[in-house]
Amino acid sequence: MSSMIVAAEVILTSPSRNFVTLKVTTDDGVVGWGDATLNGRELAVASYLKDHLAPLLIGRDAQRVEDTWQYFYRGVYWRRGPVTMAAIGAVDLALWDIKGKLAGQPVYQLLGGAVRMRILAYTHASGWDTPELLDSVDEKLDRGFLAVRAQSGVPGLDTVYGVHHGEVSYEPAGRGKRPVEETWDTAAYLRHAPTMLAAVREHVGPEIALLHDAHHRLTPNQAARLGKALEPVDLFWLEDVTPAENQEVLRRVREQTTTPLAIGEVFNTIWDCKDLITGQYIDYIRTCVMHAGGISHARRIFDLAALYQVGAAPHGPSDVSPITLAASLHLGLATPNFAIQEFMGYEPIDDEVFRHDYTYKSGYLHPGDAPGLGVELDEKLAARYPYNPAYLPVARKRDGTMTDW
Known part of the structure; x- marks a missing residue:
């Protein structure tokens, strides 16, 4: 029995720090939640999801978790990297969340x-x-x-x-x-x-x-x-x-x-x-x-x-x-x-x-x-805390040259 995806929304919130969340909704009203947070580069992943992956999710069968993963990884010429993989990861987590809810089972089962x-x-x-x-x-x-x-x-x-x-x-x-x-x-x-x-x-x-x-x-x-x-x-x-x-x-x-x-x-x-x-x-x-x-x-x-x-x-x-x-x-x-x-x-x-x-x-x-x-986002509360730009530090040696942070 299929469960068709009818909506995919990207939510940015910053309660104590910035988080990027993907909300996927099926035609039978089941909601799956995915995380796409990439510390210091949150907007890059949010855009990748909102502008490139979310539109392609509409109409897909939410139960086909592996096929969707292959579609977004192998179906695109530009692969790998933290932005791409975090975005695909958010989709994957949301679909596993939906699959568990449809089955009435925790994902580990x-x-x-x-x-x-x-x-x-x-x-x-x-x-x-x-x-x-x-x-x-x-x-x-x-x-x-x-x-x-x-x-x-x-x-x-x-x-x-x-x-x-x-x-x-x-x-x-x-x-x-x-x-x-x-x-x-x-x-x-x-x-x-x-x-x-x-x-x-x-x-x-x-x-x-x-x-x-x-x-x-x-x-x-x-x-x-x-x-x-x-x-x-x-x-x-x-x-x-x-x-x-x-x-x-x-x-x-x-x-x-x-x-x-x-x-x-x-x-x-x-x-x-x-x-x-x-x-x-x-x-x-x-x-x-x-x-x-x-x-x-x-x-x-x-x-x-x-x-x-x-x-x-x-x-x-x-x-x-x-x-x-x-x-x-x-x-x-x-x-x-x-x-x-x-x-x-x-x-x-x-x-x-x-x-x-x-x-x-x-x-x-x-x-x-x-x-x-087993995680649910309180959307009303999340909306009270808008995205707030933040960056991880960079590091230099004592002589001024850049080094790995």
Whole structure:
């Protein structure tokens, strides 16, 4: 029995930050919700959806999820990239949401059912100095988290990725017409990070999973050096040690350290991830479910990863909406090699705008059992918070040259 798409609408809202949402409606009145948020480039994806994909959705059978994915990916000459794949991902999530609602089942049941009872979550702890960081870690542990990503300031630098002076929450995108420019010093970071993380490990003991993000700042040799220095800390993973567009560079890092490596949050297709996985350069693939074209494509990436004992651990901080988080959880509950889910949580106003069925308890997440993805947008409330331009920072070395943020 078909369910024809009669409307596709793009909604921009900015309760605590900017989100791009796709609303797909069928002729029998079922609504599916998709997320298309691309931090700092939201309007590009909104236009791609509104001007190019939404008109082509009208009249299509909402039940044909895979065919629609193929239509929008293979049916166009210009493929891949974060804007295209986020837009396709929004469509895919909305159609899975509709399929679940029509079936009266949560999406994870349509993916084969649960292979685990719950999903391990990690959250972010940060502090400008080590004592402040340890206080932040303690606060996360008090909330029941069993896995924590630790980031701190670096002596001699005024700004550092993942940390704000004296602020509990972290949102890197700054409001305004231009990005903030930060100054970066790799040598200072490499001197500080091992000592800082060793202090965190000593503070929390051996049982808590610790994670750390280098955010693409290092050369392969520097990354290998850091990985070796952190082996005694026993990290759950060291994330994004070097830009991986040239995936062969990860070979040197992998050969020099046994510290687990995670990478891939800026990748968008299975072809971006293929060599990292098949070359066994990494331990965890971080591709975001929505930025990789939705559930339909992300599950293929995770299936490939399973063949090489690489864990699935999708990007999922608060710069994607609760719709993407829910999709990650449904996919994670049904994916054998799913390892952990990033979970910063959202501001209270975001949770009001995006009413959700997923839950967090004692270090674990569950997507809930509502039909579909289990997230509904309150359109009237969302309309009170119009889009507000914001950009992620850019970074320069001390001599003024651009570097990776």
